[in-house]
Amino acid sequence: MLKLLLGRAALLVPTFFGVTLLSFALIHLVPGDPVAVRVGEHGVPPEQLAAMRHTLGIDQPLWKQFLDYEVQVLHGNLGTSIVSQDSVWHEFITLFPATLELALSAMLFATLIGLPLGVVAAVRRGSVLDYGLMGVSVAGASMPIFWWGLILILVFSEWLGWTPVSGRIAPNFYIDGGTGFYLIDALFYSDDPGTFRSVLSHLVLPTIVLGTIPLAVIARMTRSAMLEVLGEDYIRTARAKGLSEFRVVTVHALRNALIPVITVIGLQIGALLAGAILTETIFSWPGVGYWLVQSVDRRDYPVLQGGVLLVASLVMLVNLTVDLTYGLLDPRIRR
Amino acid sequence: MKWTHCTLAGLLVVATLWPHASIAKTLVYCSEGSPENFNPQLDLTGTSYDAEQPIYNNLVEFKLGTTEIIPGLAESWDISADGLIYTFHLRKGVKFHKNHLFTPTRDFNADDVIFSFERQWKDTNPYHNVSGGTYYYFADMSFPKLLKSIEKLDDYTVQFTLTEPQAPFLSDLGMNFTSILSAEYADVLMKQGKPELIDQDPIGTGPFEFVQYQKDALIRYKKFPDFWGPKAKLDGLVFAITKDPSVRLAKLQAGECQVSSYPTPADLPAIKADPKLQLLDQPGLNIGYLAFNTLKKPFDDKRVRLAVTMAIDKQAILAAVYQGAGQPAKNLIPPTVLGFNDAIQDYPHDVAAAKKLLAEAGLPDGFETDLWAMPVQRPYNPDARRVAELIQADLAAIGVKAHIVTYEWGEYIKRVNLGEPMLAENGWTGDNGDPDNFYTELLSCAAARIGGSNASKWCNKDFDALINRAARLTDPAARAELYRQAEVIQHDEQPIYLIAHSITYVPLLKTVKGYKMSPLSRHQFDDVDLE
Numbered sequence: 104m105l106k107l108l109l110g111r112a113a114l115l116v117p118t119f120f121g122v123t124l125l126s127f128a129l130i131h132l133v134p135g136d137p138v139a140v141r142v143g144e145h146g147v148p149p150e151q152l153a154a155m156r157h158t159l160g161i162d163q164p165l166w167k168q169f170l171d172y173e174v175q176v177l178h179g180n181l182g183t184s185i186v187s188q189d190s191v192w193h194e195f196i197t198l199f200p201a202t203l204e205l206a207l208s209a210m211l212f213a214t215l216i217g218l219p220l221g222v223v224a225a226v227r228r229g230s231v232l233d234y235g236l237m238g239v240s241v242a243g244a245s246m247p248i249f250w251w252g253l254i255l256i257l258v259f260s261e262w263l264g265w266t267p268v269s270g271r272i273a274p275n276f277y278i279d280g281g282t283g284f285y286l287i288d289a290l291f292y293s294d295d296p297g298t299f300r301s302v303l304s305h306l307v308l309p310t311i312v313l314g315t316i317p318l319a320v321i322a323r324m325t326r327s328a329m330l331e332v333l334g335e336d337y338i339r340t341a342r343a344k345g346l347s348e349f350r351v352v353t354v355h356a357l358r359n360a361l362i363p364v365i366t367v368i369g370l371q372i373g374a375l376l377a378g379a380i381l382t383e384t385i386f387s388w389p390g391v392g393y394w395l396v397q398s399v400d401r402r403d404y405p406v407l408q409g410g411v412l413l414v415a416s417l418v419m420l421v422n423l424t425v426d427l428t429y430g431l432l433d434p435r436i437r438r
Numbered sequence: 439m440k441w442t443h444c445t446l447a448g449l450l451v452v453a454t455l456w457p458h459a460s461i462a463k464t465l466v467y468c469s470e471g472s473p474e475n476f477n478p479q480l481d482l483t484g485t486s487y488d489a490e491q492p493i494y495n496n497l498v499e500f501k502l503g504t505t506e507i508i509p510g511l512a513e514s515w516d517i518s519a520d521g522l523i524y525t526f527h528l529r530k531g532v533k534f535h536k537n538h539l540f541t542p543t544r545d546f547n548a549d550d551v552i553f554s555f556e557r558q559w560k561d562t563n564p565y566h567n568v569s570g571g572t573y574y575y576f577a578d579m580s581f582p583k584l585l586k587s588i589e590k591l592d593d594y595t596v597q598f599t600l601t602e603p604q605a606p607f608l609s610d611l612g613m614n615f616t617s618i619l620s621a622e623y624a625d626v627l628m629k630q631g632k633p634e635l636i637d638q639d640p641i642g643t644g645p646f647e648f649v650q651y652q653k654d655a656l657i658r659y660k661k662f663p664d665f666w667g668p669k670a671k672l673d674g675l676v677f678a679i680t681k682d683p684s685v686r687l688a689k690l691q692a693g694e695c696q697v698s699s700y701p702t703p704a705d706l707p708a709i710k711a712d713p714k715l716q717l718l719d720q721p722g723l724n725i726g727y728l729a730f731n732t733l734k735k736p737f738d739d740k741r742v743r744l745a746v747t748m749a750i751d752k753q754a755i756l757a758a759v760y761q762g763a764g765q766p767a768k769n770l771i772p773p774t775v776l777g778f779n780d781a782i783q784d785y786p787h788d789v790a791a792a793k794k795l796l797a798e799a800g801l802p803d804g805f806e807t808d809l810w811a812m813p814v815q816r817p818y819n820p821d822a823r824r825v826a827e828l829i830q831a832d833l834a835a836i837g838v839k840a841h842i843v844t845y846e847w848g849e850y851i852k853r854v855n856l857g858e859p860m861l862a863e864n865g866w867t868g869d870n871g872d873p874d875n876f877y878t879e880l881l882s883c884a885a886a887r888i889g890g891s892n893a894s895k896w897c898n899k900d901f902d903a904l905i906n907r908a909a910r911l912t913d914p915a916a917r918a919e920l921y922r923q924a925e926v927i928q929h930d931e932q933p934i935y936l937i938a939h940s941i942t943y944v945p946l947l948k949t950v951k952g953y954k955m956s957p958l959s960r961h962q963f964d965d966v967d968l969e
Contacts, residue, residue, distance in 0.1 A: 139848030141482055142574060149889045151577045158572060186474045188569040188634060197653055256688050268689040271655055274466050274676040279650065387680040389655035397472065397654070397681075402848065 107430055111423050118419055123176065126411040127169050130404055136161055137185045137402040159185060161404070172408065181412070182405035184398075191409035195391065200283030201271060202383070202390030206375045208306055209314035214368060217318040221325025221364075226352060228330060236322065243319035248378055252312045252385035259308060266307050269387040273301045313382045317371040324367045328360035335359075362429065369425030373418040463968050464674035465950070467961060468686040468695035472654045472679050475569065477637035478614035479558050482574045487614040488699075488961045489677060492646035492659050493535070494617035497526055497551065498608055502965060503954035505723075505774070505871025507608050511546060511618055511643065512596075521603030521912055522586075526551070528594040533664040534620045535647040537639055539630070542622060546643055548590040553621035555588050565624055569637045575615035579869075603910040605917060606872035613870050618643065645670040645964050654679055671952070671967040690715065690945055696968065697946040697953065699961060703761040703820055709945045720955040721765055721772050722942040723868035725876065726818035728829065728935040729893035731860050736805055743932045745795035746861075748788045749836045750829055750935060759824050760938055767936035769925050770876050774957055776914060777873045777921025782929050792836045804837025810854065810862035814847045817959065818865035818940050825863060825937065857888055857895050863937075864893045871957055873921045877905040881928060896933030 138155045156162040160171070175182060181191040220240070224233045260268040267273065271285055276298040281288030286306070289299040332338065333356050341355045342348075380392035387393070391414060398406035473489035474481045481487065499510035512526035532546035557565040558573040559582060576582070584607070586599040600607065610616065623641045627633050640648050643666065646659035657677040661670045678695055680686045683702045690698045691712060701709060701717075709717050730737040730746070737743055756764050768784040771777065796802060811826035812819065819825060823844070830840045840861065845853060854862045869875050879885055883902045885892035901924050908920035928934075944955055949969040956962055 133846060136848060139852055142578075142851075155572050155574075158570065185570070188475060188480075188637065194653065201655075253684060256685065260692055261688055264692065268692050268694055269680055269685050270678055270694075273694075274656060274658075274678060275464065277650075277658075384681055385685060387655070387678070387682070387685065389653055389679070393654050393681070 108427060111426055115419055115423065119416065122415040122419075123173060123408070123412055124169070126408050126415070127172060130402075130407050131165055131168075133402075137404060140400075140402045141186075159404075176412070181409035184406045185403045186398075186401050186406075191405050194394065194406065195410060195413050197283065198389060198391050198394050201285075201388060202376070202379050202392060204284050204286065205306070205309055205313060205382070205388060205390060206372070206379060208310045209375060209378075210317065210368070210371070212310050212314035213317035213321055213371070216314075217321030218325050218364070220318075220322040222329055222352065222357060224322070224326045225329030225333060233326075237326065240319040240322045243315045244323075246315055248312060248316075248381040249385060251315060252308070252382060255308050255312060256385075267301075267305050269305075269385070271302065271305050271388060272298070273305075276301050309382050309386045309388055312385070313375060313378050316378060317368075317375060320367060320371060320374075321364065325360065325364050328363045329356055332356045332360045366425055366429055369421055369428070372421040376414055376418060462673035463671070464676060465672050465697065465963060465966060465968055466676045466678050466695040467963070468680045468689050468698040469657075469677045469961070470679075470683075470686070470699045471681060473651075473657070475637045476640035476648065476651070477569070477619070478617045479554070479573055479576065479619075480569055480637060481614075484959050489657055490614060490617065490640070491644070491960055491962055492675060492964075493640050493644045493648050494614075494619070494642035495532075495644050496612055496614075496616050496618060497528075498611050500612045500871070500956070500958065502962060503956060505609070505957050507612055510612075511551075515608075517912060521605070521910065522600050524598040524600070524607065525591070526596045526598070528596065529666060530594060532643050532666045533662075534623070534643055535641050535662055537641060537648070539632075539635065539639060540620075540623045540626050540641060542620065542641075544622060546618070546620075547593045548596045549593075549621045550618050551596045552588060552590055553624060554616070554618045555585075557619075557624075558615070559585060559588075564628060565633060565636070568633045573615070575613065575869075579610050579613070579615075581610075603912075605909055605912050606870065606874045609870040609872040609875075646675055668965075670964060672963060675963055687945070690947065693947070696950050697944065697961070697963075697966075699944070701943055701945050703763045706761070706763065706943065709943075714947060715945055716948050716950075718944045718946070718953065718955050719941050720957065721774060722817055722940045722959065723772055723774065723871060723957045724818040724866060725767055725770055725772065725880075725939055726764075726816070726825075726863070726865040726937045727767070727770075728937060729854070729859075729862045729864050730896075730933060730935070731857060731862070732894050732896040732933055733857055734860050736799065736801060737860060739799050740931060741795045741799040742801065743935075744785070745792040745799070745836060746833065746838065747785050747932055747935050748792040748795070749838070750832045751787045752784075752937065753787070754832075755825055755828050756938055758828060759819075759821050760940065761820075763820065763941045763943065764938035765941060767938050768929075770880065770928060770934075770936065771873050771921070771925075772868075772939040775868070775871060775873050775876070777908070777918040777925070779922040779925040781922075782925060785932075789835055796836060796838075802837075804839065806839045806841070807833075807860045808843045809833075809840035810850070810859040811842055811844050812847065812850060812863055812865075813844050816865055817867050817942065818938070819863065820940070822863045854893050855889050855891060857893075862893055867959065869958075873917070874905070874909045877921065877924060878909065881905075881933065894933035896931070898927060898931060898933075901927040901931075 138152055183190050184194060220236050224236045227233050256268055259266045276295060278288045278293050281292040285302040289302045338351060338356055341351050379390060380396055383390045383392035384396055391410060395410045469488060471485040473486040476490055478487055478490045496510045497512040498507050501508045511529050511532060513529045514527045516525045528548060534542040534546060536542060556563045558576040560566060584600055584604055586601045589597045591597055620641045624636055627635050645662055645665045647662045649658040649660050651657050659675040661673050680689060683700060686698045687701060687705050689695045709715050730743045732738055752766050756766055768782050769778055809826050809830060812822035826842045830842060833840045854864060866876060866880055879891050881892055882905060883897035886895045886897040904920050904924040908917045911917045942959055946953055951967045951969060952965045
């Protein structure tokens with residue numbers, strides 16, 4: 104197990120380097136720089152522009168900028184936002200709970216619905232229900248997040264008035280301090296019981312939008328894994344023993360079918376963070392995704408590089424954890 | 439199992455308690471983005487200024503809804519006969535806000551004025567390099583060159599001496615970058631070793647106090663009870679940051695905000711049709727245009743410029759692209775600005791005359807040109823690509839083959855300022871409502887240098903003499919006359935083809951009273967009330 108852990112961890116080093124290089128290269132391949140973007144149509148004298156570029160260090164050759172950045176990152180310093188002058192790490196830590204809260208909630212939604220759907224489809228294989236569920240799941244997996252979000256806002260917020268349009272909490276509720284996870288903060292850092300309700304209602308639509316694709320993927324994966332397991336000899340044996348169908352499906356089949364499903368759930372974290380960028384933009388959700396989009400507009404290099412690096416590290420960490428969990432669940436992999 | 443039951447029961451109890459309605463009168467404004475920080479000295483965007491406006495005051499201010507200068511923190515001022523010395527008499531008894539870091543011990547005085555300017559001006563000021571130390575507007579408005587000295591004559595008198603007379607100087611002092619910050623707060627933060635907080639936890643003298651900024655989500659303000667002017671009618675003000683315009687409209691219609699920023703032209707019919715909403719409109723302080731590069735052939739020939747001008751169907755562009763949110767431009771400045779020349783007759787759309795002019799210029803078969811289209815939506819041009827396509831089709835009718843070119847926005851501006859394109863779409867949004875801010879930036883010889891903001895690189899000595907003289911006069915009527923003469927030269931020489939001034943809109947609920955649109959595209963809530 105230790106060997107597995109060390110082996111996987113060693114792979115992280117080149118990946119990490121690759122991510123910094125790639126994010127640096129991509130950002131600098133885009134024409135325009137932060138000074139040009141901020142100045143806009145204004146005719147700031149060239150010497151002043153040069154001075155501004157010098158202050159930011161973007162007048163240096165690219166290789167030098169990259170090396171400086173690497174050294175800085177290895178010292179644990181991700182730099183300072185060109186726009187807000189706040190440290191990239193501090194901004195990330197401030198915004199990340201919002202993204203995590205949304206991602207976890209979307210994951211929970213996707214799993215709680217996707218898993219039973221997959222099981223039902225597998226058990227009723229070939230039935231109208233199976234085709235119906237899988238049809239819906241294909242549609243879900245191919246749904247453009249932006250369009251889906253706007254449709255839900257139109258129906259549930261504008262026409263029916265059931266949910267708020269966007270944001271994380273209604274402005275008349277005030278949470279000061281706390282963990283950054285509003286569901287928790289609303290309970291412990293606010294005197295007003297309505298706060299929790301407001302937070303919960305704001306979470307509904309973004310959760311559905313962000314959770315739709317993982318839901319579809321999980322449902323499909325569960326179905327195929329279940330189908331494979333349901334054809335095994337030991338399932339026939341279990342049935343022959345006279346166990347109830349419910350017990351056969353949930354205890355004997357599902358438990359074994361879960362192994363690939365867990366891997367898929369883990370891999371969805373990367374997809375969730377990517378989806379969060381769009382979801383957060385539509386729902387004005389103040390998380391890491393919206394932060395990154397804004398920094399692209401403003402060419403805020405430190406935020407973009409640092410943000411991409413942190414998100415990528417997170418995805419790597421989750422994948423590592425999934426690998427290890429997989430090892431725990433299936434003893435054959437540990438060898 | 440027990441745990442799950444307890445949690446569920448807990449959730450049920452909590453969920454059944456309804457949210458308490460807020461008793462205080464709070465207005466929610468759906469803004470389009472996050473502010474860069476809370477110090478207008480460092481910023482360049484209207485989004486940031488909107489967020490800073492409620493907190494700060496200037497020596498002089500723009501009367502709400504106009505570009506007229508009125509007293510702010512200066513009660514009155516004297517200007518020397520040569521236009522070089524401005525003496526400001528400061529208002530007494532003006533209180534600063536307080537926050538968890540700072541409680542003011544004195545009222546506003548001359549030290550605050552000196553600090554607010556010297557931070558941007560002098561590298562000896564301890565705050566000069568704080569928060570990046572880049573003061574774009576201070577540089578852009580040529581203040582380092584314009585200012586000779588700023589002196590405190592006594593606690594309530596400050597004297598500015600200029601290096602040359604500058605008529606728009608008072609208007610400049612109404613702009614956000616000259617907002618007055620507290621010198622005492624700066625000292626306190628410096629002693630605490632946290633000077634950068636002056637730009638993040640703002641202290642000002644304005645009608646609203648800053649309460650909280652939840653990054654990328656909300657900005658909260660509360661009424662400042664000790665404000666020196668008429669007190670705000672609202673108890674609280676919230677900016678709900680909402681990037682997507684369709685979502686902003688949805689929030690407005692759902693009553694989640696009462697005022698919203700920048701609707702898209704496509705949403706205007708829906709807003710007008712909604713009985714709960716009202717839609718305010720006003721000509722924007724801007725100009726969208728097409729620049730002829732007068733350094734490049736064949737656009738160095740006035741006849742070619744006029745031919746292209748007459749070939750373009752302006753009304754078609756306004757109908758197809760601006761969709762009612764634009765008015766055709768015939769002056770560089772919009773009609774609301776001093777010196778607008780209404781006597782100018784716009785050139786007609788006349789293909790035959792255009793062809794004739796081209797033939798006279800020795801190009802009867804037309805020619806090939808590039809045609810640069812901006813990659814972004816700007817206040818003065820909602821869809822530059824579409825405008826370029828329409829112009830391309832119009833030019834084809836007189837035998838001119840135009841190839842549409844575009845670049846990323848920062849790169850685009852850089853290349854246009856370097857004089858690379860032959861034909862380039864461009865535009866400008868006024869900073870302070872003064873005509874000089876349009877003419878000098880866009881058509882002066884100084885800005886025609888390579889890298890300067892005069893995209894046509896046109897430099898006409900007579901025109902330049904007029905606008906330079908106008909910038910030095912303080913009499914508005916005399917200035918207006920000079921700008922009107924300058925506009926005639928501009929019209930005759932046609933270095934740029936004027937497209938439109940956009941119309942800006944603010945949608946709001948009918949329950950909002952007293953909202954005035956700002957010609958400077960600010961969103962201000964000083965006088966606003968809720969029914």
